[in-house]
Amino acid sequence: MSKIEPKTLKGFRDFLPEKQIPRQKMIDSIRASYERFGFEPLETPVLEYAETLVGKYGDEGDKLMYRFKDNGDRDVAMRYDLTIPLARVVAQNGEIKKPWKRYQISPVWRAENTQKGRYREFYQCDADIVGSSSPLADAEVLALAAATLKALGIRDFVIRINSREVINAFYDSLGLTEGEKISAIRAIDKIDKVGKDGVAEELTKNGIIYDTVQKLLAFAEVSIDAVKGQDELVKIGEELNVKEPLARLLSIVEVAYKLEPEARFVIDLSIARGLDYYTGIIFETTLQAAPQYGSVLSGGRYDGLVGMFSSKGVPAVGASIGLDRLYSALEELGLIKEERSTAKALIVNFDAALESDYLRLASELRASGVNTALYFETADLKKQLSYASEKGIRYAIIYGSNEAKEGKVIVKDLEKGEQEKVSVGDIAKYF
């Protein structure tokens, strides 16, 4: 066999332990939060019939999709998001009792331009409530978003909330046509990236008159704390002819605050969400210390989508975390705790005559729940301590003929550079 240069595809990554250990902890934490709210896990296949996915993500989506003919000449495609598979599952399994709160944490694939710092394989963490149009369900999703970020140790996040109903009422008051509404939403969705001027330019290009452009921009400037600014928001609602839908939005946020009193929810009328399918609340989440990462957690209500494969409509509301983006942001903020090894202790193996004791020590520590590695070759102490240090194993357990006579082991803390003698019988207790 000729040697092949070992390499990964552009946009695809290996996660070596030093990345994968904290990444897995993040996933565990997100999963625990989702389950704390009673969301149930779903797993769907990586491959779907292409017809299930094609046409659901716009022209851009079809272009970026990994789609091919399988060995049986079936037209198949790799999972592009977790929402369309959810819609398929709901249609296919009519027996699922609703409201159904499901979560899925899985990779998806998109042949993105990697020059923009995007990956072609990345994880989404979705939680959705299917089959309820109650405002309580919207509030539950907002509370879940806040609780999940809090559980990850993030303090400075702001959940910025708007509603398609508010947007539509305002657009109606301006007399926009349906086509103008869609292009206005798409233009304003880019405000964080291209700024007000960029949005104004795009709106003007789409044939919207100067006066209306100014009103749209003023609308998008509203960003007010949902609690402290309640009176102001009520006033704004009247001024902008969005009194009723805004009041409904505020009452949703009020409920969310009761569920998560420490969260920060802001009514931000610049939030547009580019996708067409939203019908009610929409939200994005920025980290104040790392706004350059954009939204790390977004979602909203989309009452038309989940029913697309069914004979009847299925209301739904949900949130999605972009795991890789959030990981990068937390890494930059120093919120990822470095952890290079799963093992807490290494049994040093330097006297072949004591091998049985080393095995017994490993066995006992493991039985007591201590993650324990064992050095496989009889080698000198220094080499093994440097192995432990390099691997990031914090404690070395040293046991030679002297220790054997005393019935003790030396536990060396390689992080602190301290060591301590512990009775063999007490070693599990030490950890």
Next chain:
Amino acid sequence: MSKIEPKTLKGFRDFLPEKQIPRQKMIDSIRASYERFGFEPLETPVLEYAETLVGKYGDEGDKLMYRFKDNGDRDVAMRYDLTIPLARVVAQNGEIKKPWKRYQISPVWRAENTQKGRYREFYQCDADIVGSSSPLADAEVLALAAATLKALGIRDFVIRINSREVINAFYDSLGLTEGEKISAIRAIDKIDKVGKDGVAEELTKNGIIYDTVQKLLAFAEVSIDAVKGQDELVKIGEELNVKEPLARLLSIVEVAYKLEPEARFVIDLSIARGLDYYTGIIFETTLQAAPQYGSVLSGGRYDGLVGMFSSKGVPAVGASIGLDRLYSALEELGLIKEERSTAKALIVNFDAALESDYLRLASELRASGVNTALYFETADLKKQLSYASEKGIRYAIIYGSNEAKEGKVIVKDLEKGEQEKVSVGDIAKYF
């Protein structure tokens, strides 16, 4: 958009919560065992360059591989197992300190014939030690296998062990050619499926003479407990001219027993493992109560494979659990605990005036670590209790105006059909 029939591809499955909850628990348990032994997590991409995978799994493998041209006309293939990607990672990351104990629990894809009850997307749980040729490493993998099954609540497993060195020494003593050795290994590998007669037939067809066939079959009949049968095994070693390699194998198993005293390790000379790449110990694991599922955990030493992309050899030994097969076996044995919901409690919502209290109850329970769902519509009690029952949520928390006056809630255990009044302040403690 015209309605599309919602369906999954043949050999691909959705895991709805009632399956995914226990399945995820299994994965968590396996992961915890692997980490208990100090194995570190690795994640590799689903897609690899085709040249990395093609030709590594025989003609059969190339035929079953999901291989296609991506949008950039790259020849790519979906992950077929977890071992070749490991070999690539090792070659690509020379800085990884060895011995390296890595695990990976991930799906792989093979376009298998689904009529044989096989899936095209299934999970492997691999743990390998890379960069050590010490017998201690072999013993560690055997102990890991036993500890992992024990942690899953399985008691009646038998780890059946052989060694390619023992097999080779015996085949040499019979004077088999290299070609005959390979076909003998492949024939004997099928003994559990086709029986002795089937193996004899295949061996004869491959031109092996009657007398040798009889000796090969007698060899494959040796299946002796590695502890209780030690004396007998030593005798057999001499008779079969495999004294030294068998002694080496026995000493590995002796070490494994010291690490996992409750395990059952059997020297079983019928174990052959069809794959060519094994070089040392080989093992398979059967559940005595469900032998029809074949081996649920297999592995061995393969010193040539991991170095295939490197300039030098890298010894390796590992074990792999076929998650789906093990799940099916445990399901049949009644060892999968049914669990349909992640939520432990449902806050019943039947008096709109008390909504704030319901929200506070949910918030408090969640903050105390109790997985809690909230009914989203104000509805009658009966409907909500039947929702909880159908979902598999065990406790309903009932709070109406009478309870509000008393400062108590009713906790109804839907499994036992009992209920109890608990002070509002003590509700978290109750769980």
